[in-house]
Each structure stands twice: as structure tokens, then as C-alpha cells.
Amino acid sequence: MSVAVVTGGARGLGELLAGRLAARGMKIALLGLEPAELARVAKDCGPDARHWEVDVTDDVALAAVAAEVEAHFGRVDLVVANAGIATGGPVELSDPRTFAKVVEVNLLGSVSTARAFLPALRRSKGYFFQVASLAALCSSPMMAAYCASKAGVEAFAHCLRAEVAHQGVKVGVGYLSWTDTDMVRGADEHPALRELRAGLPYPASKTYALEPTVDRMVKGILKRKPAVYGQWWLPAMKIARPLVPAVVTRQAGRLLKDIDARWSQAGDPGLVGAGGSANDV
Numbered sequence: 001m002s003v004a005v006v007t008g009g010a011r012g013l014g015e016l017l018a019g020r021l022a023a024r025g026m027k028i029a030l031l032g033l034e035p036a037e038l039a040r041v042a043k044d045c046g047p048d049a050r051h052w053e054v055d056v057t058d059d060v061a062l063a064a065v066a067a068e069v070e071a072h073f074g075r076v077d078l079v080v081a082n083a084g085i086a087t088g089g090p091v092e093l094s095d096p097r098t099f100a101k102v103v104e105v106n107l108l109g110s111v112s113t114a115r116a117f118l119p120a121l122r123r124s125k126g127y128f129f130q131v132a133s134l135a136a137l138c139s140s141p142m143m144a145a146y147c148a149s150k151a152g153v154e155a156f157a158h159c160l161r162a163e164v165a166h167q168g169v170k171v172g173v174g175y176l177s178w179t180d181t182d183m184v185r186g187a188d189e190h191p192a193l194r195e196l197r198a199g200l201p202y203p204a205s206k207t208y209a210l211e212p213t214v215d216r217m218v219k220g221i222l223k224r225k226p227a228v229y230g231q232w233w234l235p236a237m238k239i240a241r242p243l244v245p246a247v248v249t250r251q252a253g254r255l256l257k258d259i260d261a262r263w264s265q266a267g268d269p270g271l272v273g274a275g276g277s278a279n280d281v
Helices: 012-023 035-044 059-073 096-124 144-167 182-188 191-198 210-222 234-255 259-266 273-278
Strands: 003-007 027-032 050-053 078-081 127-131 170-175 227-229
Touching (some): 003 059, 003 096, 012 027, 012 035, 012 210, 027 035, 027 059, 035 050, 050 059, 059 096, 078 096, 127 144, 144 170, 170 210
Parallel strands (some): 003 078, 027 050, 078 127, 170 227
């Protein structure tokens, strides 16, 4: 039986991915910072599922957990680097610690996850799946930390794929637009961020249901695809990618009118959502 490791598995995308993979017969190892939530998800994933409390930015602890996971299950076939957090706001007015934390968790945490589990994936000729975002394809004002981190993980995954292909390890990147998770709901609680997202052109302004998004991603994961899309229209964004910065810049003046004043009035959101609270700086 195959073994899947899911980081950020306490809620949202990670929780549902783990559940769907368990339903396909995989044994699940959940990694994250919320032990009570991880235990709840592990219970839902069946009697063989286990969880480990670990910070993906702690290389030493993560390497130890990777060794424990492989020792417990005997192998690791799939690693889903899903752990991620977000914040928003103008770069100039953003809190430096919060900005850096987003990049640290999303980008460096993914690098640490790959580094820790690659020995096991080489032995199983497994699959490393990096969760990216529409933000990797379409950078947006007020989301610099998140967009930079997700563009970074996409580039990282492409580099990693080339490095490990000759070892039999495959690497995939997952792209999804705004999806109904704690992170997105947390961002929508901030009036300036909510207004900005509402002003985006369709279909980027829509919030998509979590379950069909995950179902599309699981199909790609099981086929070990190099690119997996949570929404049908996202492949077109890759084609349009060279045009996006100019379009975004042209629209930004309308969307960001008086943003400094509105932002100061609303206040900095910090790390958004319950997952962000678990990583609070």
C-alpha cells in the first residue's frame, strides 16, 4: 500500500487532500502545527493514518520526522508540500516579520520538505507534489509576499524536477485559484482585501468550492502529472502569462485608489485564517 505525506494537513486543502488520498487506499502521514486538528484528520483518514507535529521551516526537526515516517510505514511514495500561509497589504506598509514569515513557510518550508523526504522518495521512485497557486502565474498588488512565495515554489519545483528525474522521482506543481478555505475566508474578513479581490476580472474574482478543486487535483496527483490544475481555466493563464503584468498594472490604478488611507483605517490583517494563527509571529 502506498504512503502519502501531507504537510499543512490540519485543515482546508491539506485535510481534504489527505482524506481523498486515504479513500484511494493510501496510508496517510499528516504534518503540521496543530496537534488536535491533525489528530482529528488522521482519525478520519483511517486506522493506519498517523500525525506528527512539526514546523516545516525547522530543517532538523523535519529531517527527524521524515526518518520516523519512513521507519513507521516502511516507505514514502508521495509527498504533498501543501503547508502555506498568507498576508496582504501594500509592501511599504506591511509588517516586515509577517512578510518574511510568509516567504519562509511557503517557499523555504517547501524546500525543507523536499530535502527531508527526497531520500525516501528516491528509494520508492516516488512523487513530490508542490502546491502553488494562481498567484504563481498572476502577480497581484497587495499580495506581494504570497505571490513571491508561490512564484518561488513553482520555480523551485521545476528545478527540482530536473535534478531528480534521472533518479526516478517525479515532481508536480498544483495550481488553484481562490478556493473556499480558512485562508481565503480570513483574507475576506479584511475590507480592503475583500474589495480588491471583488474587483478582479472574472473568473479570477470567484471563490471556488473546495471539494471539486481537490478532486481535480487528486486525479492529477495519482497520474503523477508535472502540472495539475484545480480549475479548468487555469491552463489558459499559462498561455496569457506574458501579458498579465501589463494588464494588472493598468487595472491597479482603479483598484487601489486611496488604498493607503483605506488600509490605515482597516489595519494590518497579519497572517490570515486559522492556519495563519498557528504560525503567528
